[in-house]
Amino acid sequence: MLIYENTKSGLLKDILSDDLVSRIEAKYAAKGLGGVSPNEKRAWRNSFQYIHKVLAGSEIPDDAGVAIEFKIPLTSRRVDLMISGRDKDGNANVVVVELKQWEGEDTERVSGKDGIVETYVGGGIRETTHPSYQAWAYANFLRDFNIQIQETPINLHPVAYLHNYEPEYRSAIDNEIYAPYTEEAPLYLKGDAVEFRDYLEERIQVGDRGELLREIADSGLRPSKSLQDSVQEMLNGNHEFTLLDSQKVVFERAVELAEQCQEDGQKRVLLVEGEPGTGKTVVAINILAELLQNDLTAQYVSKNAAPRDVYEQKLRGDMMVKTINHLFKGAGSYVDEEANAVPALIADEAHRLNEESNFFGRGENQIMEIINAAQFSVFFIDESQRVHIDDIGSKDEIRKFADELGAEIKETALESQLRCGGSGDYIEWVDDVLEIGDTETPEDIGLDYDVRLFDSPETLHEAVERKNEQTDLSRVVAGYCWEWDTDGQSDPDYVDIEIGDYRRSWNLKSSDPWAIDEGSIDEVGCIHTCQGLEFDYVGVIIGPDLRYRNGEIITDYEERASSDRSVFGMKKMFDEEPEEAQELAGELIKNTYRTLMTRGMKGCYIYCCDDELQAYLQERLDAVAE
Known part of the structure; x- marks a missing residue:
């Protein structure tokens, strides 16, 4: 979704006239995305003064496309800045820029954790994703699911710009442990504006007036062949994911319903009840993999991070680069999603779903949001595993929202007992x-x-x-x-x-x-x-x-x-x-x-x-x- 779109010359004019923040805020309101926090507005004012220094007087064409706060489909994430155009050979290029306000003094590298850094963020010293990892992950997600990027093709170039970050603290963030990501998404700090400008000028030499950005925003979704191959390779030979008895029956039923939804456009919900050890998560992972093989965009969803993290780790094996992590999403990821935006969502541990979808109290009801966002949704549930005061997941709640959103609901159960x-x-x-x-x-x-x-x-x-x-x-x-x-x-x-x-x-x-x-x-x-x-x-x-x-x-x-x-x-x-x-x-x-x-x-x-x-x-x- 494009929030703010313009050309390079239009962006510079908005920055110079101090109109940029109000224009972005107006776009948020026009698209029904709610209010903008004071911190976000301060970040825009600060960061885009530095972007003005990089772009003004550069050889980047005035009609190069610009997007700010580009919403990535199927996520709650937004790209800070995207710049589009073509190089001297006519290749279609989009630069994906992650902007940070960090100053560096409070930043420490975190050994033993993939792509994680510690710094002052959110009012305290916290662990968070490395900016280069963040930019790389956004680009990787778009490559894996955006049809226009796959077929044009459009080359994505992720980059991180920490304009306030003092060079004396470079070793904490530009460290060899982050090389898998900084090599993919170069890191520029305070004092690197000229180098960052050179990077942009090499890739954006012919303007496109934002055409590539609009093509990406308007594109449909489909898993890329490389993503399909990666997931299939991870499952092959992994006996932990072999289906038995009623697991196989539920799996085939889910795949059949997902395909029916694509054929006739009817929204459907499959409610699967299963006691501990019946293999709910194993079935969910298999459904995810099969739908991806069938060219359907799908995601595994759970409120609890533990199963997401463990099964993501088991699937990716020894790979350091997280090529599949965007397939595993938290239950609060679909607050702003349009109806039927994704072909399939597989909600594991559905008894753990909540009403409010994140720490800021946004969202109405996670069950409703998942059913709304998906053409086909599967809910695996065991009501006797509700363990939190905010857990609202129940069969009755799922039935209620399926009916309200016009979804045809089917119910089944897992019976084979694998645990205990x-x-x-x-x-x-x-x-x-x-x-x-x-x-x-x-x-x-x-x-x-x-x-x-x-x-x-x-x-x-x-x-x-x-x-x-x-x-x-x-x-x-x-x-x-x-x-x-x-x-x-x-x-x-x-x-x-x-x-x-x-x-x-x-x-x-x-x-x-x-x-x-x-x-x-x-x-x-x-x-x-x-x-x-x-x-x-x-x-x-x-x-x-x-x-x-x-x-x-x-x-x-x-x-x-x-x-x-x-x-x-x-x-x-x-x-x-x-x-x-x-x-x-x-x-x-x-x-x-x-x-x-x-x-x-x-x-x-x-x-x-x-x-x-x-x-x-x-x-x-x-x-x-x-």
Whole structure:
């Protein structure tokens, strides 16, 4: 989507007359994109004074095309500046410019993380993507999906310009660890205006009056052959993504419906229900890959970053360059998307979807936004895994918005049990023990599933460590009942969790997602870092938010850590609607432990902080073992 478009001479005139910011703001309003923040306006005023210095008096033609805040389809991202034209040989070129206000003093390189730098942004020192990576990623996304760029062809040239960045701090950002991106997207700092101008003059020698930019903005979407080949190569031979039984049935149904949507233009929704271990994510990834092979643009969507990060990592293998990361999107990515803008969206962990779509409170409802944006959408859901006060994902909500948006809805279920030793009885036992639903006690919990209670967190952790030596995929997790201090997130010696002599850290920041990082066996994960994932063996520490008294399971949200956002706002709800609040708090806490206790494919080891709950669970285990 083009927000502000002009020629080089028109842009310079708007900058010189101080009309640029008001013109961009007016374009935002005209396109219904909401208001513009004061910070954005300050950034435009600052950055484009420097762009004026680069362009004024240059040999770049006056009729070269210019776009500011170009919205990238299927994302919430916008390109700061694009300049279009042709070189002396007639090649169609578009320069993709990422502009930054950074000054450099607070910037540090981050080793061990691909394309990440630490600097002052958003009111504090934070990790963020390197500007060259950012420019490269935008260009890469457009190459992968924009038909006009693929067929013309149009050459994209990403570049980053940090006009305030002091050269004395260059080593922090122009470092060899970022070479894969700075080689693709050159980096220019304060004092590099002449070099940046030379770069532009070499590529833009004949003006096009913005024709190439309009062609890109008006183009349809289709996955490129190189993207299709990359995804297919990653899946081939990867047995983890093999489909079994009802997984194959759901996969074929989804592909069939997606193709029907393209043929007849009817919007459709497929609702897929599946308990833990039925392979929801495996099916979702396979649907994504198949639709891309069929020339349909598709994206995998989840609110929780953990499964996105892990499956993206598993697919890309040893590649450093993230050629597929734009296929994996957060659930808040479709706030401003037009109806049916993308052929297919595959929403995993749909029970985790929210109303507001980002930290700034934008968006109405993520379910509605996904259905609206996609011609065909798939929702994988397990309502018993709603674990956050803001989780609104339910079958009824999906049905409601499908009906409101004119979508034909189909429903199916995954039945094959892959986790928990293939034992559906174990999940029924967990549901019965935690008093979730009306499940009856099974006679046994599966001869092949290893479930045990440990009398201390130390012995539990030691047992899981021994299993991890055999499989390298066993982890310890806990209820979110201990504070997660941000000061210790990169310090392996920092202690968050103390239970008697047991002292461990919550999972640390790492280059790899926690679930598959080698060092994470020494740490403890929480619901937010393991939901949607699976391990061979899982050790579960049940915190004091779940107890057993007088023959009943008792939940206590006040035992949750204050850093746990999943119960943020619960106190106010208890003051206003105590009965509803108690019911919701109980549901969230029980669902949390149900989710944690069903992460293991081969076994679950348990320790309870509450002695009476420990005794009760042992009694229940003894009963099914007789």
